[in-house]
Amino acid sequence: MSTQMKTEEEFNPYLSGNYAPVMDEHVWEDMEVIGEIPKDISGNFLRIGPNPVYVPDVATYHIFDGDGMIHGVEIKDGKATYRNKFVDTEGLRLEREKGTWIWKGMASMADLAKGVAPPEEGLMKNTANTAMVYHSNTLYALMEAAPPHEMKLPSLETVGEHDFNGKLTHPFTAHPKVDAVTGEMITFGYSPMPPYLTYSVINPEGEIVHTAPITMPKGIMMHDCAITENHTIFLDTPITFDFQRAMEGGLMLDWEPENGTRLGVVPRMGSDEDVKWFDVDTSMCFHVANAWEEGDEIVVQASRSLKSNVASATENAREGVVDPDEMGKLYEWRLNMKTGESSERYLNDVHHCDFTRINDDLMGRKTRYIYASRFDLDHGAKFNAELKYDNESETVQVHELGAGRWGGEGVFAKRHGAAAEDDGYVVLFVWDENEQQSECVIIDAQNFEADPVARIKIPSRVPFGFHAGWAPDA
């Protein structure tokens, strides 16, 4: 029995409970199912997240720092196979060879400002821990400061970093957008050093066909973007990088509301001089749901919060502090391309939520429904429900997960031969704290508040993570 007590400094909420990493990789078949796995979907439900192998300092570990691990549930003919695998990054390989940590993650930004030399192995580790995208018959694991990792399906084996035949000249957002109609993938990268923002378009064959630096007043953390049929929308929100501030003892990455918030609209193949910027109320937006064109207007729907403080996330979580102003709610901006004016409103001001998703076939086209995960502000902002927002009735349906059951990002998987936008299922992982049991939960999107059609009990624990995705059969 261990008698070692953890001091407050040693306790890190993002290394404890169901945030704690798992080290073993499994393949499970014939799992126990409550309900029935639908036979009219086939594909791979995927969820990626930080799963640190070596932690330099438990007290300062940031949830952004962990090594990427993908948890996948392959669904076919009413049967499911679960697999989990580390993304086999070069950084993790080097650390495993050394037998200890090399990179300090978010904490290394302070070192950089102090002039401490980075590790000889490189400035940072490409953790590939944030999100995934499926494009041109290829699955990529993404982190926003580095190139994508190409992955195999359904095995989740790592092929390696992908630089688009040397044409990728910038970091690659974790949230590129795939236009299902044209087959193009729209992406960007941000940087603390100029060019602060670079925009790229990738053709259906997976080749970069357009790259343009975009002028920004300051380096910022730009986590997501949006597309419409003809345009791309950048989110200039005030989480800024500031070397001077860091050298003076402040944070390298901090909330700077006086910088304000702007949305920038550029034609899909446009460049810096084509960007139209719209000033909007100061706010933070981590995740867009969708955007589309309506007459002269661009409509953008998202989860939007009044402020943000990513750098202090660990301290706040350790103290159990949840600031409602930092938690998103469903929101809409309308940008008039003719007049240059904008309007904005809450779509729903009751539920705090994030991880906004749609039927991805309609990315950039008008959508009726948004799916999102609802925060429980009384329980450290874990997710206790899935939401389905209806733009026509302006109402929300709530799929409660139940007491002590915590969710994560849910993705929409369409039914074979789907006829309607919501003809399919919402799939997510749930951690049942009472039973200490991980489940893959499948909800009928058209009978959203009913019990799940299937709860697949995963024999090993699936830690909380970041983004989910759905990829077709390989």
Ligand SMILES: [Fe+2]
């Ligand atoms: Fe994200």
